Amino acid sequence: MKKTLLFITIVLLLATATGCTGPSDSPADNSKDILKIGIALPMEHPSLITIQESIIDELAAQGVDMDINVKNAQGDPSNISTIISQFIGDDVDVIVPIATPTAQAAAAATKDIPIVFAAVSYPVEAGLVTAFDKTDGNITGITNAIAIDETFKLAQTLTPDVKTFGFVYNTGEVNAVSSIERAKEYCDANGLEYKEAIITNTGELQQAAQSLAGKVDAIFSPNDNMVASAMPVLAGEGIRAKLPVYVGADSMVADGGFASVGIDYTILGKQVAQMVIRIIANGEAISDNPIEVVCEYAKIINKTTADQIGAEIPQELLDTFTILE
Numbered sequence: 243m244k245k246t247l248l249f250i251t252i253v254l255l256l257a258t259a260t261g262c263t264g265p266s267d268s269p270a271d272n273s274k275d276i277l278k279i280g281i282a283l284p285m286e287h288p289s290l291i292t293i294q295e296s297i298i299d300e301l302a303a304q305g306v307d308m309d310i311n312v313k314n315a316q317g318d319p320s321n322i323s324t325i326i327s328q329f330i331g332d333d334v335d336v337i338v339p340i341a342t343p344t345a346q347a348a349a350a351a352t353k354d355i356p357i358v359f360a361a362v363s364y365p366v367e368a369g370l371v372t373a374f375d376k377t378d379g380n381i382t383g384i385t386n387a388i389a390i391d392e393t394f395k396l397a398q399t400l401t402p403d404v405k406t407f408g409f410v411y412n413t414g415e416v417n418a419v420s421s422i423e424r425a426k427e428y429c430d431a432n433g434l435e436y437k438e439a440i441i442t443n444t445g446e447l448q449q450a451a452q453s454l455a456g457k458v459d460a461i462f463s464p465n466d467n468m469v470a471s472a473m474p475v476l477a478g479e480g481i482r483a484k485l486p487v488y489v490g491a492d493s494m495v496a497d498g499g500f501a502s503v504g505i506d507y508t509i510l511g512k513q514v515a516q517m518v519i520r521i522i523a524n525g526e527a528i529s530d531n532p533i534e535v536v537c538e539y540a541k542i543i544n545k546t547t548a549d550q551i552g553a554e555i556p557q558e559l560l561d562t563f564t565i566l567e
Contacts, residue, residue: 277308277522280329280337282344285317287471288493289507293340293360296511297518304519315344317471322347330355336522338514341467342368342417349381356521356528359383360514361507363417363465365533375532382521382528384513386417386536388465388490390424392503394432400501400543400553401460401486406435408454408461408485410447410476412468413440421464421490444472451479458485465490465505473497481550492540496566500547506540513537542566 281297283290294312301308311332315321326347329337336356339345345359349370363386365371370381397404409425411418422438429436437458439450447469454461461480463469469476470491477498480487489499492506513534520526542564548555555565 275307277306277336278332278334279308279310279518279522280325280332280334281310281312282322282325282329282337282339282348283312283314284319284322284341284343285467285471286314287467287473288497289465289470289491289505290340290361290467292493292507293511293514296508297338297360297515300512300515301518304515306519306523319343323351326351336518338518342415345370345381345383349379353380355380357381357383358514358518358521361386361465361505361510363387364420367420368416371533377528377532380528382517382531382533384510384517384534384536386465386491386505386507386510388421388505389503389539390421390428390464392539393462393488393490394425394428394434396501396503397460397462397486397488399559400555404434404459404486406437406458406460408437408439408458410439410441410450410454410461410463410469411466412442414442415466415468418464418466418469421466425462425464441468444468444475447472447475448479451476451483455479455483455485461485461487463487463489463494463499465494470494470497473499477547481547484551486551486553487547492542492564495540495542495544498547499544500551500553501543501563503539503541505536506538509538510536540564 281294313325322344330352337348338358339348340360342362345362346368348357357380365385409422411422439454441447441450473494474497477487486500489502491504495502517531521531544566
């Protein structure tokens, strides 16, 4: 529990320190040459695409003269290293890896080209930096660590009879494993039980979800790229079993999950773009741009899913949450 509280405190302090930067905070220095930007994605799913599009849109809105090359590994880890090598060979000005595995590959491949990552939940655990406030190498970025405690508090409000959670996640993703560890700590501290259903590929997701039916009262899946890429499968099994599925990102709710206090990936993408501008267009040092926490969480409920599983949404949440019909 102490470890969880320490982590949450760090996140809150960082969020307060960095805040949400707006367009006027970091205008691009348009006197510089065209910037060559390499954006790498490990796979294709809505959250990652939203980040990619938001980065590009914000760079364009800030008037950055840029040559952007977007490459997607299509779920094949061996493709990630190839993509990063291509960016290095193209002598890009900055590599923007989206998600943990691409950031790890970029960090391993170059110590010279600046790296600004997006959506790495636990950069210390991933071996990218030694501390949130210490970016003395060539890498920094925006973390998408989720508000574990807030999501479980929401679950206790929406579905107070839930006593046992089923955790669905991919053990190959550092971000997912770290999130689940913190979810376990929360459950242990609050008298909640949990069971695990682990997957190693998307083809196992349906069976994993089915294995929890009748054994748990709700399902939780963090901002897990593999689960998110096949979220309609998990959502469908949750609906069939009348189980609320709580998740770590807005796109996962849009794809049928029940509810989340999770990541707004459009905002995250904007923060990434603003950091790229400060470092590459305006010449700020990476050491002066420590890792930032995404500055605003998405509070979102899928009412269609709520109706299908028979869950009622209190009026106060209808007034304060984004409600998807």
